[in-house]
Amino acid sequence: xxxxxxxxxxxxxxxxxxxxxxxxxxxxxxxxxxxxxxxxxxxxxxxxxxxxxxxxxxxxxxxxxxxxxxxxxxxxxxxxxxxxxxxxxxxxxxxxxxxxxxxxxxxxxxxxxxxxxxxxxxxxxxxxxxxxxxxxxxxxxxxxxxxxxxxxxxxxxxxxxxxxxxxxxxxxxxxxxxxxxxxxxxxxxxxxxxxxxxxxxxxxxxxxxxxxxxxxxxxxxxxxxxxxxxxxxxxxxxxxxxxxxxxxxxxxxxxxxxxxxxxxxxxxxxxxxxxxxxxxxxxxxxxxxxxxxxxxxxxxxxxxxxxxxxxxxxxxxxxxxxxxxxxxxxxxxxxxxxxxxxx
Numbered sequence: 001x002x003x004x005x006x007x008x009x010x011x012x013x014x015x016x017x018x019x020x021x022x023x024x025x026x027x028x029x030x031x032x033x034x035x036x037x038x039x040x041x042x043x044x045x046x047x048x049x050x051x052x053x054x055x056x057x058x059x060x061x062x063x064x065x066x067x068x069x070x071x072x073x074x075x076x077x078x079x080x081x082x083x084x085x086x087x088x089x090x091x092x093x094x095x096x097x098x099x100x101x102x103x104x105x106x107x108x109x110x111x112x113x114x115x116x117x118x119x120x121x122x123x124x125x126x127x128x129x130x131x132x133x134x135x136x137x138x139x140x141x142x143x144x145x146x147x148x149x150x151x152x153x154x155x156x157x158x159x160x161x162x163x164x165x166x167x168x169x170x171x172x173x174x175x176x177x178x179x180x181x182x183x184x185x186x187x188x189x190x191x192x193x194x195x196x197x198x199x200x201x202x203x204x205x206x207x208x209x210x211x212x213x214x215x216x217x218x219x220x221x222x223x224x225x226x227x228x229x230x231x232x233x234x235x236x237x238x239x240x241x242x243x244x245x246x247x248x249x250x251x252x253x254x255x256x257x258x259x260x261x262x263x264x265x266x267x268x269x270x271x272x273x274x275x276x277x278x279x280x281x282x283x284x285x286x287x288x289x290x291x292x293x294x295x296x297x298x299x300x301x302x303x304x305x306x307x308x309x310x311x312x313x314x315x316x317x318x319x320x321x322x323x324x325x326x327x328x329x330x331x332x333x334x335x336x337x338x339x340x341x342x343x
Contacts, residue, residue, distance in 0.1 A: 006076065007052025011103035013096045014038060014063055020096035021046065022104040031104060033097045040070055047074040057107040059083045060115045068117045081112040084262070118227055125198065125224035132191045132217075133266070139184040146177045195220050207318045210325040211311065212285040213278030218270045222315060225267055229319040238316045243268040244309045271315070275308045284327050285311055 006026065013020040015038065022033040047054060054075040058064050064080050072078055089102050106112050147157040153165045161178040165171050199205045199216050208219035232238040239245045243263030249256040278285040285307055292303035318325050
């Protein structure tokens with residue numbers, strides 16, 4: 001879809017010291033570009049003084065969410081674009097003005113891929129989830145360091161905090177690691193308490209928790225990442241976003257295999273771990289998994305992957321319906337119980 005319906009197409013290349021602004025109008029393809037010191041108030045005044053409808057493009061960076069919130073009221077639409085798709089920016093000389101000029105050309109031609117942003121309550125969820133995942137990565141690294149240190153000293157690696165080893169230098173490092181791991185466990189508990197508080201207040205999180213294998217933390221991750229299910233036209237788009245399907249490559253009637261789309265690693269991890277938790281339990285996901293193995297003859301890994309896709313589709317359906325998962329609302333096909341709730 002081309003964005004020529006707007007009177008002004010504007011693109012910004014923002015940095016700490018300066019901002020480059022490029023603009024094209026509905027009636028002309030001439031590019032007007034300026035490079036001035038960065039000032040959010042000056043930028044707001046510039047946008048406010050433009051008469052007519054306005055669309056603004058910004059590349060996804062660390063400051064894009066802040067710019068989205070600050071400038072949303074001054075234009076008719078803000079498009080945060082995926083920098084990985086803007087290959088035109090790699091050609092020729094590179095300056096901020098040139099980058100902004102190329103962005104505005106892509107914007108007017110409708111060749112940009114949008115990265116979803118919002119300014120509502122879900123932003124808080126995303127911040128909390130991001131902080132939790134960073135904390136967990138740090139904790140895992142500390143525990144791995146502790147295990148490696150103990151193994152290097154001839155220990156099993158699973159000794160409890162306060163263990164002693166012969167070398168004074170290694171003992172000092174071990175004590176430091178134990179203190180850091182103790183602090184990590186306390187901070188992790190604080191995050192988990194916050195997740196429980198959010199789950200009590202947020203209906204979307206409660207609905208996701210009703211799915212087999214989805215606990216509080218993973219429910220918060222799903223809601224924080226998806227925000228709204230209406231971003232996805234159909235379940236195929238959602239499965240592509242979660243990385244649970246691959247894209248076919250064909251040319252001239254010949255198949256060249258499949259490739260993985262760019263996807264949310266966070267959501268893929270959530271559904272993969274969710275299926276592992278659901279399997280062997282008394283729930284429809286496990287029923288489906290057992291049916292694929294016992295009656296369809298699927299290998300375990302293929303059955304697990306199909307069950308994972310089923311869980312992701314149910315998750316999207318629950319999100320769209322605005323209701324909790326109903327595990328026994330089923331269709332019966334050839335004597336097989338097939339779960340369709342949430343779809």
